[in-house]
Amino acid sequence: MAQPESNEPAAAEPDPLSRPLPSVDMPLLRGQVRAARARRVAFLAMLGVAAVGFAAWGLWRTVSAWLDEPEEPPVLASIPLPAKDPEAYAPPEPEFEDETGDDLSVDEPGPEVVEIAPAEGGAARSETTFGQSLGFRPALLRAGLSNDEAIEIERAATDILDFRRCQPSDRIVFERDEAGKLLSFEYHDETTSYVKVSHDGETYSGERVEIPVRRDLVVRSGTIRTSLGEAVMAAGLDRTHAGLFVETFDSKVNFATQARAGDAFRVVVDEEFVDGRRVGYGQVRAIEYIGERAGTLRAFWFEPNGRRGDWYGEDGRAIRGGWLRIPCRYDRISSPFDPRRMHPILRRIHPHNGVDFAAATGTPVYAAADGEITWAGPKGPNGNLISIRHADGYTSHYAHLHRIQRGIRPGVEVEQRQLIGTVGTTGRSTGPHLHFGLKRGGRFVDPMAVINGPGPRLPGGQLATFRRVMAEMNEKLESVSVRAPTPAAAPEAREEGPSEALD
Ligand SMILES: [Zn+2]
Known part of the structure; x- marks a missing residue:
């Protein structure tokens, strides 16, 4: 087997060519996320001030109880102390007047x-x-x-x-x-x-x-004003549901550049109740995105007999069946695929036959697609390397691993998204990162450029079941009307991303 790569760059500078790829953590319309963060920080700061005030008040009450002159708190006198209003904090039935306050119990943490x-x-x-x-x-x-x-x-x-x-x-x-x-x-x-x-x-x-859980199928919908994340929250859904759109439609829409104010969405999801009390959302069953630029996209959750559930398109193909372009959670792309890279150490043109994802040692690495392990162990400058052979003449390669997952060895079949190892810095590597390489017909290709094609179609019997599920979900989706986006709608928070699109 050919060696996927022979060397590695020095700890690379952030590459201007690299940019965040769609992932769960990708900020959608960055301005909105910044605003949310600022609000969160302000809220925490207020909370902090309140906590300090409360602690100071508690301290003063305690100290004042020991001292004979409670009117002169020794410290923190400048902080307004609500306890000076005896009526507000007096116990319900004071047995005698006591201006130092016999309400010390207020300061005690409540019994657990x-x-x-x-x-x-x-x-x-x-x-x-x-x-x-x-x-x-x-x-x-x-x-x-x-x-x-x-x-x-x-x-x-x-x-x-x-x-x-x-x-x-x-x-x-x-x-x-x-x-x-x-x-x-x-x-x-x-x-x-x-x-x-x-x-x-x-x-x-x-x-x-x-505990018996009651599940109600509900539909939630919304229209985007500033960002998908905000619209999803405004519809009463969780933040993670925005990530679901991004992950599922990753190969079809780049939400960072193609989401527009006026775009709409609908979600069919289980709402869960225990003892009549709402506990949250469970499995999402169907999602739909109706975009000005993105078009209308639908995906349906389906669990084929005896197999893990996944998202399927209207044609009965697994939407994410192609490739995980991003086989681990990463901090940044420290070095992109570049067949004519000037090597930082060797100082000559030397191809970088993969993508380097900088990530902390120990970060889980997942198989990019179903396949068979062909190599799992140390291999020269690659350090600990895993190679997987996939359908259609593809192989994928994961270098510099810290650990190789137990049971991962040549001949073993793995599924897409299966944990195979962890990020490390073994071999010729100057810092923890995953080198991810992809070959088609024996030649290296850019994993970021390979189209994330649809997965295989469901087999006949399952396809019929899927179509029944899809019909039911379509009916649910359409039971709630959304305003279709008009091309004339003026986007409020348009943020143009880089012009080169991945999809
Ligand atoms: Zn590399």
């Missing part, structure tokens, strides 16, 4: 125990939040469980709960009988399931219990 109520048969039920506990076991101890119980529960929950991901809002619920014996324990960390630990005399055993 949310509820202790008698349960059936004289048992006591306790519900506590994880709060600011430093770990799972400390949280259990704080909730009122004994050390022995906490150890056993932690052991029983090890495989079904990721202790590092405990959140302050997680709830710890347990019951004891009259004698104080632990009857039940639950840890509520997710909206659709919780951890239950049972104790049958001697042993503790844990399981994850699914």
